[in-house]
Amino acid sequence: MADKNIADKNIKVTIMPLGIEVKATRGEKLINVAYGQGLDVNALCGGKGTCGKCRARVVKGGISEYTENEKKLLSEEEMQQGYVLLCQQEATGDLTIELDGLNNGQKEFVPDKGAYAENITGNDPIVTKTFHQLTFPTVNDQISDLNRIIGDVPGKVALDLRLLSRVPVILRDGEYRVTSAIFNDTIIALEAGNTTSQLYGIAFDIGTTSVAGYLVDLHSCKVLKTAFAANKQRVHGADVISRINYTIENPNGLSEMKELVINTLDEIISKLLAGSGIPPEHIYIITLVGNTVMSHLLLGVNPLGIAFSPFVPVFAESITAAVDFLGLKTLLPAARFILLPNIAGYVGSDTVGVMLATKIYELSGNWLAVDIGTNGEVVLAAENRLLTCSTAAGPAFEGASISQGMRAEPGAIYKVAINDDVDIAVVGDQEPRGICGSGLVDAVSELVRLGVVRKNGRINSPKDCPMELPEKVRNRIKTRGNGLNTFVLVEGKNEVAITQKDISELQLAKGAIRAGVEILLDEAGIAELDGILLAGAFGSHLRPESLKGIGMLPDIDVTRIRPVGNAAGSGAIMALQSKEQLQIACDLPKRTEHIELSLHKKFQRQFVRGMSF
Structure with a gap:
């Protein structure tokens, strides 16, 4: 009888178009079945059923009742065709599912986090x-x-x-x-024996979305190899608040989050050492940077205090210990790690890395460094002062709140130009399946320039657009059943369009960043900037013209807006290579003034102003 009960619990799930047959437990969430096969399923809301990105079609077999979230996000037609949200549906019996086009059954695609600074030097390695x-x-x-x-x-x-x-x-x-x-x-x-010539370390930038690792020869101060991996914590949400909530709501959530990021680091270390001829016992030191929540989860420290006002972290100082404390399996236990210091609850060691790599703290004049993402970190160096803040830009740049938004992976429109008609560029030169953050910024900037989108963000009807608007562009404006206008980037069966809601989401994101910038400028008492540095994978791939076009940044000549690649990772490398640079990194938070925007009396006014195009 016991054997029959066990058999009743086990069911078969077939995943198409891969043809994978998976054993699942009755009642198991379908999204967990997919994750178990290493499939990259978009679930940027952390499986709460609010982003609608994990669509799939049940080709054969029964499904559980549609949830209220599914009814909100799926049309009647889609439900009649068997579409479901994987995070909402449980395996109730043998079934076959076909992954939606946005997933396409692909293994994980990891976006490049951006190039590190090639001119990093040092002659006093920390080991x-x-x-x-x-x-x-x-x-x-x-x-x-x-x-x-x-x-x-x-x-x-x-x-x-x-x-x-x-x-x-x-x-x-x-x-x-x-x-x-x-x-x-x-x-x-x-x-x-004499092994003095074998001296290596690894620098890590632990991003919320992806993690970058850099294998460094500490003798020559050269980066030998770079590797990336998706942050495995993504299965519990695209943003840090979702991940904090997961640790609160689940008894083993904190230990699970730590294990996921450690597994990500082990994966990267294996990639770095594969084919390098360098044995793991010759990796003596690793440095790490990340936002404050990532730093806490890495150490298995509860980040609960960061989620609520007054947003207090458990620690801010640099942490050093043996790697066996982390639980890394790929390095010898006695190797050491250094986690660079944080500045505040939402300004972490990755911002310290940006400051270190750009040397913004010693630049003459007034300089701004902006790392654009779900949380936009801003640093202002002005008249021997360093000021910083973090803005809750939201998930628009990651594609989570955009109707056809997606990460910068194959099939994503990442660049848009509009002249006589729309010209797009797609990641992987594939058929477009959606749009990522940089493509959205480009598209909206062009639509504002052409008068298709008003300063307040409304999409004009064709008759309200400027007379000189090219006819092909005018014909791409469509009025939907809800009475709102939509701009179609890709026509045909696999249409990709920008909706009014998408533009509103971008306004909220860019308004938050612009508000943070303006408040720092106001606090420093300056009106003009000598330059702006765009950091991070996302920021480095944005066109300065487009950022100016949507009003995300102050009015400054585009020649003075400079992408600096993965400056956070570069800072981690510098701290690895040089005792002097490590000391500077540890001292920078003490010199930096943090402005808490949520309590600032001018934030709401600046935010509303910043939303305008």
Whole structure:
């Protein structure tokens, strides 16, 4: 009887078009079945059924009743055709599902987080190696193995106790010719022979969406290899608030979140070392940057205090420990990690990395650095002051709140130009399936320029557009059943269009960033900027002309708006390569004034003004 009960719980789910047959448990969410196969299912709302991105069609088999969220996000026609939201439906029996076009059954696609600075240099790595030619013990020289090593190292050092049991074997295998690796006056590695030329570290930028890793030769100060992976925490939401909520609502949520990001780091380390000829035991140090919530989840520290006013983190200082504290499986336990310091609840060590890499703290004049994303971090350097704030830009730039929005993955429109007609560029040169943040910014900027979209964000009807508007462009304006106008970028069966709601979402996102910028300028008492630095994967791929076109940034010549690539990752590399740069990174938060926008008396007014095109 027990065997029958077990059999009744197990059902078969076939995933098309891949033809994968999966064993599932009755009552299991279909989205978890897909995740179990490593499929990249868009669920940017964290499986709450509010973004509508995880559409799929049930080709065969029964489904549970439609939820209220599904009824809101799916049309009657779609439901009649068997469309469901994977995060809302449970496996009730054997069934076949066909992943929606936005997923297309693809394995995970990881967007490039942006290039690091190529000119990073340093000559004082934070780990040093020394070759020791020790004397052999004799009856007349019975100094302990440990003291024999320590006595040959200048200054006062200690041995990491994880190494103690291996000391006699290493010394004798190397015939008392050994190499030590020292970090912060502690011997963290001991190796037979002369291995001083083998000195490596890894710098990480832990983004909310994706994680970048950089394998660094600490002798030559060269980045040997770069690897990316999607942050596995994405299964529980695209933004940090969704992830904090998951840790609150689930008893094991915090440990699960830590495990997901650690698995992501292990995956990247494996990619970096594959084919490099570098064994994991020669990776002695890693540096990490990320927003404050990511830093907490990495250490398994509850970020609850960040979610609510007054947005207080558990820690802000730099954290250093052995990697076995993190639970990394790909490196030796005694290797060390340094998590760079945070500034505030929503201004993390990734912003410190941006400041370090751009050297904004020593630029002459007034400079602004903006990292545009779900949270937009802004840094202003003006007259020997450093000011920073974080703006809740929302998920528009990630595509979560856009009707046909998607990440910058194959099939996403990422660039739009409009002259006599619409000209688009698509990631992977594929048939367009949706639009990502940079494409949306481009498109709306062009529509504002041509008078299709008003300053208040309304899409004009064809008859209300300027007379000189090209006819092909005018014909792309369609009035839908709700009476609102839509602009069609791609016509035909697989139509891609920008709705009135999409433009409103962009207004909210860019209005928040512009408000943060204006408040920092006001706090510093300046009206003009000498330059603007655009950081991060998203910011670095935005056209300055488009940003000006939608009014996200102050009025400044586009030649003075400069993308700086993955500056956060570059900062992590600099801290890895140089004791001096690491110290600067640790000192920067002490010099920085944080402005809490949620409590600022001018924020609401600036936000409303910032929404205008």
